[in-house]
Amino acid sequence: MNSQYMSMKMAVNSNPHHKIDACSFSKNDSSQMTQTPVKKDILVPHGHIIISYKWRGTELAKALEKGVKVIISEQLGVVDFHPSSDVAVAYVSEVDIIAGTSFRRKLVKMRQADCMRGVVIVEKTPYTTQQFYSLQKFTVLELGLTLIPIANSSEAGQLLIQMVHAENRESCNPFRLKRQIPPMEVLLVRTLTCIPSLGDVKARALLQKFHCK
Numbered sequence: 001m002n003s004q005y006m007s008m009k010m011a012v013n014s015n016p017h018h019k020i021d022a023c024s025f026s027k028n029d030s031s032q033m034t035q036t037p038v039k040k041d042i043l044v045p046h047g048h049i050i051i052s053y054k055w056r057g058t059e060l061a062k063a064l065e066k067g068v069k070v071i072i073s074e075q076l077g078v079v080d081f082h083p084s085s086d087v088a089v090a091y092v093s094e095v096d097i098i099a100g101t102s103f104r105r106k107l108v109k110m111r112q113a114d115c116m117r118g119v120v121i122v123e124k125t126p127y128t129t130q131q132f133y134s135l136q137k138f139t140v141l142e143l144g145l146t147l148i149p150i151a152n153s154s155e156a157g158q159l160l161i162q163m164v165h166a167e168n169r170e171s172c173n174p175f176r177l178k179r180q181i182p183p184m185e186v187l188l189v190r191t192l193t194c195i196p197s198l199g200d201v202k203a204r205a206l207l208q209k210f211h212c213k
Contacts, residue, residue, distance in 0.1 A: 038113035063157030084167035
């Protein structure tokens, strides 16, 4: 019984909220990320967040446990957190930004998973301000991902907890609201008013004349 298995077993016994995926223990995170950049068939139970195994025992994981139930998984690939089944979150720390651009490959891989909405949480500190704007341009303009700056991991924990609760309340989440199609009359009026010198009153008169209402 190796030390990795022992540490995982101790984590489960000490915290009833923690669950470990029934999968083989990979010793090479980079090879796992290459094989499965994003787990597409993820299922997040109500009120839970799935976090990558690399975050086990961290202050961020402990902060999450205070607000939601945490599930630990080894098979998330480049994704760090799943606050819901259709949202993938990548975390870019101050160290990641200062160390270089390797995290950009991680974001590109996450972007390629079109089945999920991608969110990038970035530590914006006095040491990363200069690099932040370049990262913002790359993340938002080039990849089309949502970028949220935070000051530290404690703030990130609060944000992720809010995301879990928001994703489970469809009526409070504007991204999950069903789009309502306007009545045909409204659509026709909008189309006609695009014609120069044709206002709302004339457009409705035309519709009435030609029995289009």
